[in-house]
Amino acid sequence: MPAEATPPGLVLRSRAAGSVRRPAVGRGSGGTPSRRPRGGGPRRLFERARRAWDRPLTAYYLILGSSLLITVLGLVMVYSASMIKALELSLPASYFFRKQFLAALIGGALMFAAARMPAKLHRALSYPMLMVTVFLMVLVQIPGIGMSVNGNQNWIYLGGPFQLQPSEFGKLALILWGADLLARKQHKRLLTQWKHMLVPLVPVAFLLLGLIMLGGDMGTAIILSAILFGLLWLAGAPTRLFGGVLAVAGTIAVLLIKTSPNRMGRLACIGATDPGPQDQCWQAVHGIYALASGGWFGSGLGASVEKWGQLPEPHTDFIFAITGEELGLAGTLSVLALFAALGYAGIRVAGRTEDPFVRYAAGGVTTWIVAQAVINIGAVLGLLPIAGVPLPLFSYGGSALLPTMFAVGLLIAFARDDPAARAALAMRQPRVSWKSMRRRVKKRPSGER
DSSP: OOOOOOOHHHHHHHHHHHSOOOOOOOBOTTSSBOOOOOSOTHHHHHHHHHHHHTSTTHHHHHHHHHHHHHHHHHHHHHHHHHHHHHHHTTOOTTHHHHHHHHHHHHHHHHHHHHHHSOHHHHHHHHHHHHHHHHHHHHHHTSTTTEEEETTEEEEEEEETTEEEOHHHHHHHHHHHHHHHHHHHHHHTTOTTSHHHHHTTHHHHHHHHHHHHHHTTOHHHHHHHHHHHHHHHHHTTOOHHHHHHHHHHHHHHHHHHHHTOHHHHHHHHTTTOOSOOGGGTTHHHHHHHHHHHTTTTTOSOTTOOSTTTTTSSSTTTTTHHHHHHHHHHHHHHHHHHHHHHHHHHHHHHHHHHOOOHHHHHHHHHHHHHHHHHHHHHHHHHTTSSOOOOOOOTTTSSOHHHHHHHHHHHHHHHHHHHHSHHHHHHHHHHSOOOOOSOOOOOOOOOOOOOO
């Protein structure tokens, strides 16, 4: 018996019932398909920013970018702030800028070299660097070799317009040598004993401090003390030991301040709004005047009034005040943001490594740069006494710029040495193929005679 034929209408209905209907895509006024808005909004942006912030190369780019931006902006402000000072000394207007630019070029080479050196080579250089620095700091105190600048005997004359301040290199030497020393003792599990934690780190640091204070430079001594405390804190010094060293250092500092009328005068100028008798607070007050006259966006590059003989040291210790006058609040906040980014990246490198030498060295360099920036900016704002320390990577001074850029190279090397960062950098390196993509075709006979 033949099978009955299915009616055509039933076939069409069954196909229609078995088919899956897709929702119609709405169209806008222009006839184009309308996209559904992505959910999340600010939360989605926050998650994307957090993922980007946690990438392996974030610290590397922050250190490299922020340090270069600070240095370039510092060159611009050194040129603007030092023109009038150079003309007062019967020098070309670009005199200080050219010296700073030359120091920046040498410092850039040092930063590149330090960024390419392995950690083993840095550790090998720590002891020779410490011995050479101590030798130069001893030479500073010898009459005829050492020079006195602004009352501080901390300079060596190199000939021509060039001078050297060995105490600036003492900061870098203490960091490298102290990091290597603490790393060796941690490897031998000796840091649990307070004697091994203090000796010989603290005596050597006090030796450097004594040589610096013989020249009368208390500002550099404060920075060196901050580096010492940072190394002890990273090494896990107990509270009692840390407090004891801090109490001894504080007592010595109080004695040095009370026995010096100049230091007592600087301490009295904190928050001053009037120059006072004999213009004792002239520099502090005119630094506030420069910041106050800048407004939101400043008076423009080169348009500072305070640098025309009113504000002493406009291109060195108080260059931040000239920056506030010419670039305004926007410029000063940009400088603060760059230092904050550099400090965060240094802390991140020190916190994520498993190598004790890298942790101590990165923490010491970060303590150095951040502490010096806080002391300099705090003095300009009238919140701290004027210590006479330059703003790192920003103020004029080759002796301060060279070791600081080498220290930034250390941070770059440590950030690159992270396994995840090393893998990410290897993935981004362009692969150059020297093989030709042209295929070789064998010649065939054409068949023609």
